[in-house]
Amino acid sequence: MYYPDLHVIAAGSMLETLFSKGINFPIGRVEFRKIYPVGFEEFLGAMNENQAVKLYNQIPLPAFVHSKLFGTHELNAHYQGKIAEHIVGQEILASNYNIINSLHFWVRYKKQSDAEVDLLYNFDGQKIPVEIKSGKSGKLRSLHQYVEMSEITVAVRFYAGQYQVEEQKTPSGKPFKLINIPYFLAGQLHKYLEHIMNQG
Numbered sequence: 001m002y003y004p005d006l007h008v009i010a011a012g013s014m015l016e017t018l019f020s021k022g023i024n025f026p027i028g029r030v031e032f033r034k035i036y037p038v039g040f041e042e043f044l045g046a047m048n049e050n051q052a053v054k055l056y057n058q059i060p061l062p063a064f065v066h067s068k069l070f071g072t073h074e075l076n077a078h079y080q081g082k083i084a085e086h087i088v089g090q091e092i093l094a095s096n097y098n099i100i101n102s103l104h105f106w107v108r109y110k111k112q113s114d115a116e117v118d119l120l121y122n123f124d125g126q127k128i129p130v131e132i133k134s135g136k137s138g139k140l141r142s143l144h145q146y147v148e149m150s151e152i153t154v155a156v157r158f159y160a161g162q163y164q165v166e167e168q169k170t171p172s173g174k175p176f177k178l179i180n181i182p183y184f185l186a187g188q189l190h191k192y193l194e195h196i197m198n199q200g
Contacts, residue, residue: 039187041095059188059195066162066182084183085118085132088158091186092121106146115142121156123193130156130189140178144170152176156197158183165196 021153044052055065089103106117106129119130129146141156148170156179163185166178181189 006152037090037107039091040184041187042094056185056188059164059191061185062181063162084158087183088130088132088174089119091183092189095187095190105111107144107186108142108149115145117142117146121189121193123190124197126152128152128154128156128193131157132183133157133159147176148174154179154193156181156193158186158190 012150013125017114038046041053041056044056055061061200093103104122104127105175106115106120106127117129118132120127121130122128127150129152131140131143140157142153143157146152147155153175154177158181161180161182163182164180166177166180167175169175177196179192181192185192
């Protein structure tokens with residue numbers, strides 16, 4: 001029977017194996033949509049935190065907001081940073097509703113000197129390196145190697161600290177800007193990169 005007004009949403013890890021068994025769909029009656037995770041901004045809006053949404057969209061975020069409203073101490077205290085990469089990745093996916101904006105990373109295999117950058121973010125034709133660190137510190141050896149091997153002059157670190165921009169140099173002396181952004185602003189990455197690039 002045909003029920004044109006009946007909407008069906010199907011999800012699950014076994015769904016693909018079910019489809020591979022020869023289930024046919026009538027042409028023109030099925031529409032596939034990719035559902036992205038709810039982002040932090042959407043969550044604040046759903047909770048009617050309108051003032052928080054306004055502050056969240058202020059670029060750069062005022063320093064007092066980080067400690068008063070969006071502290072990440074509990075995130076690190078309870079999970080020891082184990083879900084930091086997951087949170088940042090989901091926020092970035094949720095803020096980019098484009099299928100070409102899937103998550104990518106960089107790895108260099110070299111004897112006794114492997115290097116890996118957590119994410120490469122596509123911005124204005126450039127692959128911006130993104131490191132995700134638990135807590136407020138962490139070494140950036142792999143990020144430095146990527147910056148040295150590329151023409152990139154800007155890099156990003158998501159961490160538990162406040163927003164700040166640092167002028168840094170790689171071990172070989174190449175200068176670059178390191179944009180330090182708190183986890184909860186991952187969905188605003190594009191806007192922060194625009195803000196920095198527009199400053200010259």
